[in-house]
Amino acid sequence: MHSLLVTGYSGFVGGLLCKELKKSYKIKLLGRKESDLGNVHKHNIDANSNYKEALQGVSCVIHIAARVHIMNDTSADPLTDFRAVNSIGTLNLAKQAVEAGVKRFVFVSSIKVNGESTTNRSPFCAGDSPAPEDPYGISKAEAEQQLLELGKQSGMEIVIIRPPLVYGEGVKANFASLMKLVSKGLPLPFRLINNNKRSLISVYNLVDLIQVCIRHPSAANQVFLASDDHDLSTAEMVALMAKVQNKPNLALPVPVWCFKLAGKLLGKYAVIDRLTGSLQLDITHTKNTLGWEPPHSVEHGFRLAAKRS
Secondary structure, three states: OOOEEEEEOOOHHHHHHHHHHOOOOOOEEEOOOOOOEEEEEEOOOOOOOOOOOHHOOEEEEEEEEOOOOOOOOOOOOHHHHHHHHHHHHHHHHHHHHHHHHOEEEEEEOOOHOOOOOOOOOEEEEEEEEOOOOOHHHHHHHHHHHHHHHHHHOOOOOEEEEEEOEEEEOOOHHHHHHHHHHHHHOOOOOOOOOOOOOEEEHHHHHHHHHHHHHHHHHHHEEEEOOOOOOOOHHHHHHHHHHHHHOOOOOEEEEOHHHHHHHHHHHHHOOOOHHHHHHEEEEHHHHHHHOOOOOOOOOOHHHHHHHHHOO
Protein backbone atom coordinates (compact mmCIF):
# COMPACT_ATOMS: atom_id res chain seq x y z
CA MET A 1 0.00 0.00 0.00
CA HIS A 2 1.39 3.39 -0.98
CA SER A 3 1.77 5.99 1.75
CA LEU A 4 1.55 9.76 1.99
CA LEU A 5 4.38 11.68 3.65
CA VAL A 6 3.36 14.84 5.53
CA THR A 7 5.63 17.55 6.89
CA GLY A 8 4.36 20.22 9.27
CA TYR A 9 2.06 17.66 10.92
CA SER A 10 2.37 19.33 14.34
CA GLY A 11 1.13 22.69 13.04
CA PHE A 12 -2.28 24.31 12.74
CA VAL A 13 -2.97 23.06 9.19
CA GLY A 14 -0.98 19.83 9.29
CA GLY A 15 -2.59 18.53 12.46
CA LEU A 16 -6.12 18.70 11.08
CA LEU A 17 -4.99 17.43 7.66
CA CYS A 18 -3.42 14.31 9.15
CA LYS A 19 -6.56 13.53 11.15
CA GLU A 20 -8.56 13.64 7.92
CA LEU A 21 -5.99 11.75 5.83
CA LYS A 22 -5.84 8.88 8.33
CA LYS A 23 -9.43 8.04 7.42
CA SER A 24 -8.41 7.05 3.87
CA TYR A 25 -4.63 6.74 3.66
CA LYS A 26 -1.59 5.31 5.33
CA ILE A 27 0.51 8.29 6.38
CA LYS A 28 4.08 8.91 7.42
CA LEU A 29 5.27 12.03 9.21
CA LEU A 30 8.51 13.93 8.69
CA GLY A 31 9.64 16.31 11.42
CA ARG A 32 11.07 16.63 14.91
CA LYS A 33 8.08 16.27 17.24
CA GLU A 34 6.52 13.10 18.58
CA SER A 35 2.98 12.46 17.37
CA ASP A 36 0.22 9.90 17.67
CA LEU A 37 -0.98 10.81 14.16
CA GLY A 38 1.42 8.45 12.40
CA ASN A 39 4.94 7.05 12.10
CA VAL A 40 7.40 9.93 12.69
CA HIS A 41 10.71 10.05 10.82
CA LYS A 42 12.79 12.54 12.76
CA HIS A 43 14.59 14.96 10.48
CA ASN A 44 14.94 18.68 9.97
CA ILE A 45 14.00 20.29 6.67
CA ASP A 46 17.43 21.43 5.52
CA ALA A 47 20.11 21.00 2.88
CA ASN A 48 21.75 17.91 4.35
CA SER A 49 19.12 15.54 5.81
CA ASN A 50 18.67 12.14 4.24
CA TYR A 51 15.00 11.26 3.79
CA LYS A 52 15.47 7.93 1.99
CA GLU A 53 13.79 5.79 4.66
CA ALA A 54 10.91 8.23 5.15
CA LEU A 55 10.22 8.36 1.39
CA GLN A 56 10.24 4.60 0.84
CA GLY A 57 6.88 3.49 -0.58
CA VAL A 58 5.50 7.04 -0.65
CA SER A 59 3.33 8.10 -3.59
CA CYS A 60 2.70 11.71 -2.58
CA VAL A 61 4.48 14.23 -0.35
CA ILE A 62 2.45 17.02 1.28
CA HIS A 63 5.00 19.62 2.32
CA ILE A 64 3.59 22.11 4.83
CA ALA A 65 6.57 22.64 7.16
CA ALA A 66 8.30 26.00 6.80
CA ARG A 67 10.17 28.69 8.62
CA VAL A 68 7.17 30.91 9.04
CA HIS A 69 6.76 34.65 8.68
CA ILE A 70 7.04 36.38 12.05
CA MET A 71 6.66 40.00 13.05
CA ASN A 72 9.77 41.78 14.38
CA ASP A 73 12.18 39.08 13.20
CA THR A 74 15.46 39.47 15.12
CA SER A 75 17.54 37.41 12.71
CA ALA A 76 20.69 39.16 11.47
CA ASP A 77 20.04 37.78 7.97
CA PRO A 78 16.36 36.80 7.65
CA LEU A 79 16.48 35.95 3.95
CA THR A 80 19.31 33.44 4.42
CA ASP A 81 17.47 31.84 7.34
CA PHE A 82 14.19 31.59 5.41
CA ARG A 83 15.96 30.18 2.35
CA ALA A 84 17.73 27.49 4.41
CA VAL A 85 14.41 25.84 5.21
CA ASN A 86 11.83 27.11 2.74
CA SER A 87 13.92 27.04 -0.44
CA ILE A 88 17.03 24.88 -0.01
CA GLY A 89 15.44 22.43 2.43
CA THR A 90 12.34 22.06 0.28
CA LEU A 91 14.40 21.36 -2.85
CA ASN A 92 16.49 18.76 -1.01
CA LEU A 93 13.32 16.94 0.03
CA ALA A 94 11.85 17.18 -3.47
CA LYS A 95 15.00 15.89 -5.20
CA GLN A 96 15.07 12.89 -2.89
CA ALA A 97 11.36 12.37 -3.54
CA VAL A 98 12.17 12.11 -7.26
CA GLU A 99 14.86 9.52 -6.54
CA ALA A 100 12.38 7.54 -4.40
CA GLY A 101 9.82 7.44 -7.21
CA VAL A 102 7.28 9.76 -5.57
CA LYS A 103 4.57 10.62 -8.10
CA ARG A 104 3.27 13.93 -6.73
CA PHE A 105 4.64 16.71 -4.49
CA VAL A 106 2.07 19.08 -2.97
CA PHE A 107 3.67 22.30 -1.70
CA VAL A 108 1.73 24.60 0.60
CA SER A 109 3.20 28.00 -0.23
CA SER A 110 1.81 31.47 0.55
CA ILE A 111 -0.06 34.30 -1.14
CA LYS A 112 2.94 36.42 -0.15
CA VAL A 113 4.50 35.05 -3.34
CA ASN A 114 2.07 37.30 -5.21
CA GLY A 115 2.65 40.31 -2.97
CA GLU A 116 1.40 42.05 0.15
CA SER A 117 -1.63 44.02 -1.00
CA THR A 118 -4.25 44.44 -3.72
CA THR A 119 -5.21 47.94 -2.60
CA ASN A 120 -5.98 49.97 -5.74
CA ARG A 121 -5.50 46.97 -8.04
CA SER A 122 -7.35 43.87 -9.18
CA PRO A 123 -7.27 40.67 -7.08
CA PHE A 124 -4.28 38.36 -7.32
CA CYS A 125 -4.54 35.54 -9.87
CA ALA A 126 -2.64 32.26 -10.18
CA GLY A 127 -1.07 33.41 -13.43
CA ASP A 128 0.36 36.67 -12.06
CA SER A 129 4.12 37.09 -12.04
CA PRO A 130 5.52 36.58 -8.52
CA ALA A 131 6.14 39.83 -6.67
CA PRO A 132 7.14 38.92 -3.10
CA GLU A 133 8.20 41.80 -0.87
CA ASP A 134 9.62 40.20 2.27
CA PRO A 135 12.18 37.43 2.96
CA TYR A 136 9.49 34.85 3.72
CA GLY A 137 7.66 35.54 0.47
CA ILE A 138 10.91 35.54 -1.50
CA SER A 139 11.95 32.17 -0.05
CA LYS A 140 8.57 30.65 -0.92
CA ALA A 141 8.68 32.08 -4.46
CA GLU A 142 12.14 30.63 -5.02
CA ALA A 143 10.98 27.24 -3.76
CA GLU A 144 8.03 27.29 -6.16
CA GLN A 145 10.21 28.11 -9.16
CA GLN A 146 12.73 25.40 -8.28
CA LEU A 147 10.00 22.80 -7.72
CA LEU A 148 8.30 23.54 -11.04
CA GLU A 149 11.64 23.26 -12.84
CA LEU A 150 12.40 19.99 -11.05
CA GLY A 151 8.98 18.72 -12.09
CA LYS A 152 9.68 19.50 -15.75
CA GLN A 153 13.03 17.71 -15.61
CA SER A 154 11.92 14.66 -13.63
CA GLY A 155 8.26 14.09 -14.39
CA MET A 156 7.25 14.28 -10.72
CA GLU A 157 3.94 16.16 -10.54
CA ILE A 158 4.16 19.46 -8.66
CA VAL A 159 1.09 21.05 -7.05
CA ILE A 160 1.40 24.48 -5.43
CA ILE A 161 -1.22 26.00 -3.12
CA ARG A 162 -1.05 29.64 -2.05
CA PRO A 163 -3.34 30.44 0.89
CA PRO A 164 -3.85 33.82 2.56
CA LEU A 165 -4.48 34.08 6.33
CA VAL A 166 -5.70 30.72 7.65
CA TYR A 167 -8.09 30.68 10.62
CA GLY A 168 -10.14 28.22 12.63
CA GLU A 169 -10.17 26.60 16.06
CA GLY A 170 -6.77 27.11 17.66
CA VAL A 171 -5.77 30.04 15.45
CA LYS A 172 -3.24 32.41 16.99
CA ALA A 173 -1.61 35.76 16.20
CA ASN A 174 -3.57 38.80 14.99
CA PHE A 175 -6.82 36.96 14.19
CA ALA A 176 -7.01 35.50 17.70
CA SER A 177 -6.12 38.86 19.24
CA LEU A 178 -8.92 40.63 17.37
CA MET A 179 -11.40 37.87 18.21
CA LYS A 180 -10.51 38.22 21.90
CA LEU A 181 -10.83 42.01 21.73
CA VAL A 182 -14.31 41.70 20.20
CA SER A 183 -15.27 39.17 22.89
CA LYS A 184 -14.89 41.87 25.56
CA GLY A 185 -17.83 43.76 24.08
CA LEU A 186 -15.94 47.06 24.07
CA PRO A 187 -16.38 49.80 21.44
CA LEU A 188 -13.88 49.33 18.61
CA PRO A 189 -12.96 51.96 15.99
CA PHE A 190 -13.54 49.88 12.84
CA ARG A 191 -17.04 50.76 11.59
CA LEU A 192 -15.83 52.92 8.69
CA ILE A 193 -13.21 50.46 7.43
CA ASN A 194 -15.83 49.06 5.08
CA ASN A 195 -14.46 49.68 1.58
CA ASN A 196 -11.56 47.27 1.78
CA LYS A 197 -11.80 43.54 1.07
CA ARG A 198 -9.66 40.72 2.40
CA SER A 199 -9.59 37.06 1.37
CA LEU A 200 -9.24 34.49 4.13
CA ILE A 201 -9.45 30.72 4.24
CA SER A 202 -10.61 28.53 7.09
CA VAL A 203 -8.35 25.63 7.94
CA TYR A 204 -11.32 23.35 7.15
CA ASN A 205 -11.57 24.61 3.56
CA LEU A 206 -7.79 24.52 3.12
CA VAL A 207 -7.57 20.92 4.35
CA ASP A 208 -10.37 19.97 1.94
CA LEU A 209 -8.51 21.62 -0.96
CA ILE A 210 -5.25 19.87 -0.07
CA GLN A 211 -7.04 16.51 -0.12
CA VAL A 212 -8.43 17.29 -3.59
CA CYS A 213 -4.94 18.24 -4.77
CA ILE A 214 -3.54 14.91 -3.59
CA ARG A 215 -5.77 12.91 -5.90
CA HIS A 216 -7.17 15.11 -8.69
CA PRO A 217 -5.56 14.36 -12.10
CA SER A 218 -5.87 17.99 -13.25
CA ALA A 219 -3.96 19.32 -10.23
CA ALA A 220 -0.62 18.21 -11.69
CA ASN A 221 1.87 21.02 -12.32
CA GLN A 222 -0.59 23.75 -11.36
CA VAL A 223 -0.54 26.76 -9.02
CA PHE A 224 -3.75 27.26 -7.05
CA LEU A 225 -4.80 30.28 -5.03
CA ALA A 226 -6.98 29.34 -2.06
CA SER A 227 -9.68 31.21 -0.18
CA ASP A 228 -13.18 30.88 1.27
CA ASP A 229 -14.38 32.74 -1.85
CA HIS A 230 -16.15 35.20 0.43
CA ASP A 231 -14.09 38.33 1.01
CA LEU A 232 -14.74 40.60 3.98
CA SER A 233 -14.05 44.22 4.87
CA THR A 234 -12.51 44.86 8.28
CA ALA A 235 -15.88 46.16 9.49
CA GLU A 236 -17.62 42.99 8.24
CA MET A 237 -14.99 40.81 9.86
CA VAL A 238 -15.45 42.49 13.25
CA ALA A 239 -19.25 42.31 12.92
CA LEU A 240 -19.07 38.56 12.23
CA MET A 241 -16.69 38.03 15.15
CA ALA A 242 -19.24 39.77 17.38
CA LYS A 243 -22.11 37.71 15.97
CA VAL A 244 -20.50 34.30 16.52
CA GLN A 245 -19.63 35.28 20.10
CA ASN A 246 -23.07 36.75 20.85
CA LYS A 247 -21.50 40.10 21.63
CA PRO A 248 -22.71 43.57 20.65
CA ASN A 249 -20.89 45.14 17.72
CA LEU A 250 -20.07 48.48 19.30
CA ALA A 251 -18.13 49.81 16.31
CA LEU A 252 -17.08 53.46 16.42
CA PRO A 253 -17.06 55.58 13.21
CA VAL A 254 -13.38 56.59 13.12
CA PRO A 255 -12.44 57.80 9.60
CA VAL A 256 -9.95 55.67 7.68
CA TRP A 257 -7.67 58.69 7.15
CA CYS A 258 -7.06 58.75 10.91
CA PHE A 259 -5.61 55.23 10.76
CA LYS A 260 -3.46 56.12 7.77
CA LEU A 261 -2.16 59.26 9.44
CA ALA A 262 -1.31 57.31 12.57
CA GLY A 263 0.49 54.71 10.47
CA LYS A 264 2.54 57.39 8.74
CA LEU A 265 3.46 59.15 11.98
CA LEU A 266 4.40 55.91 13.73
CA GLY A 267 6.15 54.34 10.73
CA LYS A 268 3.63 51.47 10.74
CA TYR A 269 2.28 51.80 7.20
CA ALA A 270 2.34 48.02 6.58
CA VAL A 271 0.39 47.33 9.77
CA ILE A 272 -2.24 49.94 8.87
CA ASP A 273 -2.54 48.60 5.30
CA ARG A 274 -3.34 45.15 6.69
CA LEU A 275 -6.12 46.82 8.68
CA THR A 276 -7.49 49.27 6.10
CA GLY A 277 -6.24 47.94 2.77
CA SER A 278 -7.26 45.03 0.57
CA LEU A 279 -5.78 41.60 -0.13
CA GLN A 280 -8.02 39.69 -2.51
CA LEU A 281 -7.49 36.40 -4.32
CA ASP A 282 -9.28 35.34 -7.49
CA ILE A 283 -9.73 31.56 -7.12
CA THR A 284 -11.53 31.07 -10.44
CA HIS A 285 -8.65 28.92 -11.77
CA THR A 286 -8.77 26.72 -8.66
CA LYS A 287 -12.53 26.19 -8.87
CA ASN A 288 -12.62 25.57 -12.62
CA THR A 289 -9.59 23.26 -12.79
CA LEU A 290 -10.53 21.11 -9.82
CA GLY A 291 -14.30 21.48 -9.86
CA TRP A 292 -13.86 22.64 -6.27
CA GLU A 293 -16.00 24.90 -4.12
CA PRO A 294 -15.13 25.73 -0.50
CA PRO A 295 -17.40 23.34 1.43
CA HIS A 296 -17.57 25.42 4.61
CA SER A 297 -18.95 28.92 5.14
CA VAL A 298 -16.98 31.81 6.60
CA GLU A 299 -19.34 31.85 9.58
CA HIS A 300 -18.59 28.16 10.22
CA GLY A 301 -14.88 28.93 10.46
CA PHE A 302 -15.41 32.03 12.61
CA ARG A 303 -17.60 30.10 15.06
CA LEU A 304 -14.93 27.44 15.53
CA ALA A 305 -12.17 30.07 15.79
CA ALA A 306 -14.13 31.75 18.59
CA LYS A 307 -13.95 28.58 20.69
CA ARG A 308 -10.35 29.29 21.67
CA SER A 309 -10.11 33.04 21.33
